[in-house]
Structure formats: structure tokens, C-alpha cells
Amino acid sequence: MAERYPVMEGAEPFYFEGDDTGVLVIHGFTGSTQSMRPLGESFHEAGFTVYGPRLAGHGTHPEDLEDTSWQEWCDNVEEGFRFLKETCTDIYVAGLSMGGTLTLYLAERMPEMKGIIVINAAIEIPDADPEHLPDQRFVQTAPPDIKKEIQQEAVYEQTPVKAYGELYGLMLETRSNLMDITVPARIFVSDVDHVVPPANSEDIYHTISSENKRIIPMHDSYHTAVLDNDKEMIAIESIAFINGLTSTSG
Template identity: 30%
Template sequence: MLRKMYKKLKAVLLADSKLLCDRKERNLINKPFEFRGTNGRAILLIHGWTSTPYEVRKLGKYLNENGFTVSAPLLRGHGTVPKDLEKVKWTDWIKDITIAYNKLKKDYSQVYVIGTSLGANLAVILAKNKPSVSGLVLMAMPYKIRIERTMVLLAKLMSLFEKYNKKFYPPTFGVSTTMTRVISYQTYPISSAFEAFIPVKISRRILPKITQPCLVIQSSSDHVVARKNLEQIYASLGSKIKEKKHIKRAYHTFISDSKNGRVFKDILDFINRN
């Protein structure tokens, strides 16, 4: 027990300081944010399952510095304790992002949507429901989970004996931990995992109906999604304007990794082109 506690504490204390939040911002880890821009266009950022808006905060600041109004809501059941996810349905998350989108749309004619991990699946569903979405950026979006059928079966078996499961994290390419690992829940209700899987299946089915310009980005070392994930999303998209990009040696939610800030410019350039 003591050894496990020591290892966890060591991982946080020795983490790359660039990945960890600034001391002045520690009170913002579990908070939504909105930055007002100057160019008359807006962007909705959607964080991943079990995480918080803080994982996309650096990207939000960058886009805001380049003129955009940026909004990132906190999805229901997140940013508090894992238990709060137990009674949350996937439709609650859709309601959260729809409210945030409608709020932006009242003031801006052009609203782009960017999602990471499950946030990207939610972004696809929002784009289907709201044809007025100006464009999409899908980062680390699960099209199909690695060994999907086996994982679902195991989850069902586990749910018979346990209510919660602990997260697994792979090697992190030279740093002892990642921003997402620091700010996310380290355990989760198995019931919530089933809820999270529903948007994955729905977004997979409706990709051919998506017509907005779309940029798809994925790490070639992603431990969550299948290897052909990016190509499957790209091929399935109904968008006439679509681009794809692979990130090398990066974690699943690479957007919060300080080494992958170069992706920010790729996203900005894509949005400005469309």
C-alpha cells in the first residue's frame, strides 16, 4: 500500500513542469472557461471523458490570442469526484455542449467545434444535429476501440463484481506523467464507461452524414483507439473538405502535451482556411 502511494506521489511531483498547471491556475483545473475574441468568430472546445476543460485550456488561449472567442464547458459529472458520473447519461453531455453552442451562436455567425477523445465523438453528434456548425476538428476520436468486442465483454463481466475500474496509462515518451493524468479521474464507474461507448457507436454510424469541413488528428502511438482509426474516420466522413494528420510519439490526448503545441498552428490554419 505504501509503495503504491509513493509511486503515485512521485509521478506527480516529478512530472514535467510544463505539463502541470501553473500554481496560479490550480483553482481552474475543474472549471469551464470562456475567452472573448476580436475577429467575430467563435470556437467551442469539448474535453474528454473523465477529464476537464483544463486539458484544452492552452489550445483555447492560443486560439483566443489569434482573435477567436473560445468557450469550453464542463461536462456533467466531471471535475468533482468519480461518483458523480454514476447517474449521468450520454445525452446529458449532448445537452451540455448544445447549450454552450447555442449561446455562442447567438452572438457569432461562424462557430467551429473542436473535440478531443470522447469530446470529438460528441462534436460529431452536435454537427449532425446542428448543420450550422462551421467546421470540425476531431482529435484522438475513437472510431473503434482496440479489441473492442473483448473490452466490452470484459467490462460487462467486471460490472457483475465491481462498481469501479482503475485507469491504465501507457509509457509517456520521456515524462513521468501527463497533464491529462494529473487532472482526470483515476477511477471511473463502469456504468459510465458503457454510457461513453454509446456516442462512439453513434458517431461512427453518422460520419457519412457530416458535411462540414473537418480536420482529423491522431497520435500514431495512441493506446486507446485502433491503429486504422484515423483512416476509417477520414474515409467515412461525408465532408467534401477534409484533412488528416498523424502525430508521432504522443499520448492519446496529445493536445495537453507541451511537446505537441505545434498542432495548435495546424488547427488554426485549418480553421482560417475554412
């Protein structure tokens, strides 16, 4: 899809060159790379090569998102994975919210990845069910779900109703194949999340077939935890997870 609007400042893809361990970091629905950049920078400070792609229809204008399909988002992350494979030996994938959904989608199809990190991942959101959507073109986007004061996330002010249908399709596809996931996994879940019910993470944990899996509660963050009070903990736990697996395989 050819987007009609320019990319907003701060929503551009980012790439940090490091060692031969690559980490693909994926932002969420209606958001942008801005939300994942701090985690990406932490990964790079740990020595990893990091790529944060901008998903189609995001970081520009809601009308671009309206014209985007969930298959395009899948294409974006598959391309990002292949991009990292050009220079990296071991690849990990980390995602927030719908970025977590796309992380799971990739793990279902690319078992050669070394591990996944999902943060408040979405596989079932009642509000995205087409049967519950209003008969209008756009709806007001809820404010960023962040507990920490004076912290903002760059998201669209309006969300196209059609895009919720695409999100629903992606969740349905991903949910139906969760048992195919066998790679090591770390599943971060906020105690309180006003966007994605925390039960999503429990369902992911119990359904994937990974032997090495762990669910990690976040007690001091809401949905957008990568910009919230637990962001340092997410980075520390994730880096330890990656280093542990890398040293084991090495």
C-alpha cells in the same frame, strides 16, 4: 442531473471573449477542461471567441460520473454551441478523444457549423464494449497517455464501469451517422495511442462525406496530444484551418 460534489480546481468551464469567430473546445472521457485550456488559449490568442464547457459528471467525483448519461454530454455541447451562436457568426468545434466523438455528434446534427477539428477521436474502443467490462462498480483509471515527461492531466483515479457503457452508447450513435457529416474537417491522429486505436481516425476520414477533409499524423505524442509534444502543431494547423475557411467565406 444534480451533481453531489464540488468542481475540482482547474476543471471549471472557461470562456475567452474574442471576435465573431467562435470555437467550442470539448474535453475527453474522465478528463476535464484542464486538458483543453492550452488549445483554447491558443485559439483566443489568434483572436477567436472560445468556450470550453465542463461535461456533466466530469471534474468533480467518479460518483457523479456514474450517475451521468451520454445524452447529458450531448446536451452540454449543444448548449455550448448555442451559447457561442449568441455572439458569433462562424462556429467551429474541436474535441479530444470522447470530445472528438461529441464534435462528430454535433456535426451530424448541426451542419450550420463551419468546421470541425478532432484529435484522437473515439468511435470504437473494444475496452468499452459492455461485453468486455468487469462485473464491478469501479475500475482503476489508466494513467494519462502522454509521451512528454513531467506533464500531467487532471483525470479521475477511478472510473465507474457504468460510464464505460454510456461512452459505448455515444460511440455507437455517432458511428452510425458519420456519413451525414459534410462540414470541413481536420482529423489529428497519433502514430501511437494506447487509449483509442488510431484506426478510429482512419475510419472517420473515410466515412464522413466532407469534401474538405484532411488527416494529420502526430509523430511525437500519445493519446492526450493536446498536452503532449505536438500541441503547438495542433494549434498552428487548427488556426490556419479556421483562418483559411473564414477568409474564403468572408
